[in-house]
Amino acid sequence: MKNKYVDLIEQSFEFPNEEFTVEDNELYWYGVPLMDLIKQYGTPLRVSYLPSIAKKIQRARRMFNVAMAKVDYNADYHYCYCTKSSHFSFVMEEVLKHGVHIETSSAFDINILESLFESGQLKPDTFVICNGFKRPHYVENIQNLINLGFENVVPVLDNKFELDLLLNEFEPQFKVGIRIASEEEPKFDFYTSRLGIRYNDIIPYYCEKIQNNPQVELKMLHFFINTGIKDTAYYWNELNKAVNLYCEMKKICPSLDSLNIGGGFPIQAHLDFVYDYDYMAEEIVAQIKAICTQNEVPEPHIFTEFGSYTVGESGAMLYSIVNQKQQNDRELWNMIDSSFMTTLPDTWAINQRYVFLAINNWDSEYQRVHLGGLTCDSEDFYNAEAHSNAVFLPTMKEDTEQYIGFFHMGAYQESLSGFGGIQHCLIPAPKVVVIDLDENGEYVTKLFAKEQSYKSMLKILGY
Ligand SMILES: Cc1ncc(COP(=O)(O)O)c(C=O)c1O
Known part of the structure; x- marks a missing residue:
């Protein structure tokens, strides 16, 4: 038996x-x-x-690059590590060995980056995507990082007040992103995410606050689907909306060249877990390409911020x-x-x-x-x-x-x-x-x- x-x-x-x-x-x-x-x-x-971390990073890069080659995509893929998923030094040191970019969530994250910069492990041309709600300490740390010579710091505006805080008593030019407040999955408690700026406000906000400000350059649109990257009508619908907004904005904002699709690649939670990563990467890239082509807009660089998937x-x-x-x-x-x-x-x-x-x-x-x-x-x-x-x-x-x-x-x-x-x-x-x-x-x-x-x-x- x-x-x-x-x-x-x-x-x-x-x-x-x-x-x-x-x-x-x-x-x-x-x-x-x-x-x-x-x-x-x-x-x-x-x-x-x-070693599992390195493998995951390489795999995602391979998948997105293959997907891009298949549709003749004329822009780059950037892998960011989302620090909040594990801040341990051995994890940060390992991801940086593999040349990833970084996504941060709060003030102390930047102190970690400064420490890694001092030890020579973080290079100043790394993209540092600063998400999260920006309280004064976080704003100050972001400004310090720019002053240290980090040329690719991209604070992603989570609301309409943050830009003024970032500009306050700060001279250097810098890049910003805008986070789109995505719609939540239909069964969720809320309709729209509390994170980010609502769709209809983004273009008027850009015209009012960024377009004519020579100190600030809008580089990135960001959206993140809380429930992860899934092959559902809901996910594809949100992606489509974000890419369409990207195209609309690109027509009035030439500096905009990147779309950040956030984190959310799933991981194996049980041994018979099945997920077609290659298909999802291919479909995401193909859809972005198709919508941009339809709108006669050059396709954006694609950024991801995989946390769970990395670590x-x-x-x-x-x-x-x-x-x-x-x-x-x-x-x-x-x-x-x-x-x-x-x-x-x-x-x-x-x-x-x-x-x-x-x-x-x-x-x-x-x-x-x-x-x-x-x-x-x-x-x-x-x-x-x-x-x-x-x-x-x-x-x-x-x-x-x-x-x-x-x-x-x-x-x-x-x-x-x-x-x-x-x-x-x-x-x-x-x-x-x-x-x-x-x-x-x-x-x-x-x-x-x-x-x-x-x-x-x-x-x-x-x-
Ligand atoms: C803005 C943002 N990016 C990336 C992530 C990482 O998500 P995941 O660990 O599912 O990849 C999160 C997680 O909450 C997030 O809020």
Whole structure:
């Protein structure tokens, strides 16, 4: 009878695959034996596999460039990394090695960029697309960056007041973008995004405030679809509206030469996830080209700001099961040695699911379980997968440790949980280990952060 955990996974998914393999009943991730990591560093353990980042950047560039070649597109593709998805220095340093441009969201982002500039890792010709609502500190930092010699800083105006703030007591000429307030998906709580300037106001605003101001040059239109880049009528409709507006504006604004389509390339949240990235890139590029041709307008440079797509699949969170609790005849709880709410906050906030696998004991029979976190919060659990309403793990045996992994969680989780800050029930932030490949292609690991200490938390709390 096929009732082992390995049978379940092999029957449910295309498994093994390029990323996940099993040897001697233990899981390997990108060729890294995870049990070795656990033996060396213990759990809970947050792992970052850097080579995945490079691969994603190269893949997107290839897809957009191929798509452009297919329709004879006469402008360039620019890959920006959206810093808010992970600000860790090892991520920023890795993306910059691959020559990406940067998208920022708030004042401190610019301080990070200054630090990377001082260490020689960020070049002053990098495009820095400054999104987000601009409070005075952010405005000042943007101005400082321009003064430092960054010639491609593009503050994207999120509202009609920001330009005046940027111009205040500031002499140099600079470029700007305008964010279009896109329509939300029909099932959303609102009709129009609160981010950006409404469609009908953009041209009058440009004519009134930018057209005759020699200090400012409008370079970019920006739109971002909250629900991501999807093959839906809604997405194509929004793209069409944005490109049509671009064409209309280009006729009165010769400096305008770029369209930023934001982030939103999805990532694999379960093993049978299917998404045709090549088709989407081709369709986006072809539609932009076709609309521009119809309007007799030269096609724009295309910018993307992929966050999850860049860094999501490089992250894993490993836990051990510390105990098993049978709470009634049907509900069996496997308790992890950390908290879902603090280490994977999206599981709680937006019901996000991740690729989830056992790390050892693949030859054991499987059982259905609920996974519980250590906080006292009744919401601190994980008991359904993206592809099913249940979670299965190898059956627990006495004196045998069980380890589990959540994969592709590399984006947003630390920013949302406030890594190293106060955590729910004071469950400490986990150890962080970074994996890279050496010149021989062998993996090497480095401890980036120890598990959070009680002292650091007490200090924040004023003790
Ligand atoms: C303006 C903007 N660009 C890019 C992104 C990145 O989105 P994703 O991580 O889905 O690629 C976001 C995410 O909120 C955003 O608001």
